[in-house]
Amino acid sequence: MNFTKYPYFQFRGRKSNELNMRIKNGTEFVIPESVLDFQSVDGRSSDIIFDKNKFKDIEKSFAVRLFKQKDSNIATQLRNIAGWLYVSKEYSPLVFSEYGDYYYKAVCYASTTAADNKREWLDIEFTFKCQAFMFRLDGEDERDIESGSALTNPEPFESLPMITFNKTTSTADSTLFINGEQYTIAKEAGTGIITIDSETGIAYKEGGVNVSKYCLINGAGYHPITLQPGRNEISYNNMDQVKIKPRWRNLAI
Incomplete structure (x- = not known):
């Protein structure tokens, strides 16, 4: 057979x-x-x-x-x-x-x-x-993101992306904006490559140094980065080499 x-x-x-x-x-x-x-x-x-x-x-x-x-x-x-x-x-x-x-x-x-x-x-x-969610295979592809560009979420649910970037300064905060919502990476995180995994709620630098408290918390508390359904306008400052693995998802069936 x-x-x-x-x-x-x-x-x-x-x-x-x-x-x-x-x-x-x-x-x-x-x-x-x-x-x-x-x-x-x-x-x-x-x-x-x-x-x-x-x-x-x-x-x-x-x-x-x-x-x-x-x-x-x-x-x-x-x-x-x-x-x-x-x-x-x-x-x-x-x-x-x-x-x-x-x-x-x-x-x-x-x-x-x-x-x-x-x-x-x-x-x-x-x-x-x-x-409860199933994930699109094409959502595992990493995208290079220019400031002022956009990503379109094709699914009806927000996604919890993985974002990697190079923080270029340790004397000022770095900021990521998605559809006008601000995500701040504190200056205490230092410089270098940082990865933020919104699904696990962990941020780390090369070598595995945990910097979550400088990347995922704001005045309102824990604040993971999300990509909403539809178009997501993205801009940033004090960082470069920004890459996003969007992890598009829908309800499992």
Whole structure:
């Protein structure tokens, strides 16, 4: 059987069809649940909604048929697959070939069972816990940004980009403006290449020196850099060599 003709999932650098697995029909779509608190108030016929500004993780399951390899057996193959899928306890990129322009951030963790009814194949299901957003592959491409230029976010949700720049002075703050919103990198961060990872909330210099407190906090507190849906006008001062990895995202399905 030529497994390359069939859909596959790719996780931690390997594809399921490389391991004699064929995804069965019937993959389900799951939309994340918004995290909301509802409060009932006397005299009011509708609840007050408190939005926690987050979505819950989803579970994505792949039902597969595992076919016996020549000079092997199903049990050995299954042990090898378990070592591939279950060894990591961190979110890792997961791609499903049917919509390969996006990837999930997922971890395979759920127990699974399968009846050993046949010696030549085994039906089994693998479940991944996925973050609520899926990410565009082209959002991983780094862009060179000139002051006064723009980036267009093609998705309906804000993104949390990774930004790298060369801070050119240690005697004055550096400033990044996105759609008029100001992000200040304090002079105490010094000079040199700085990377701000808005997703993890960490800023660091070459060599790994953490400078987050000089880059991600303003008078209102923690202030990560975001790219809003649509056009984002970008300008800056006291920095150069600005590069942005936008990390466009949409709700996982």
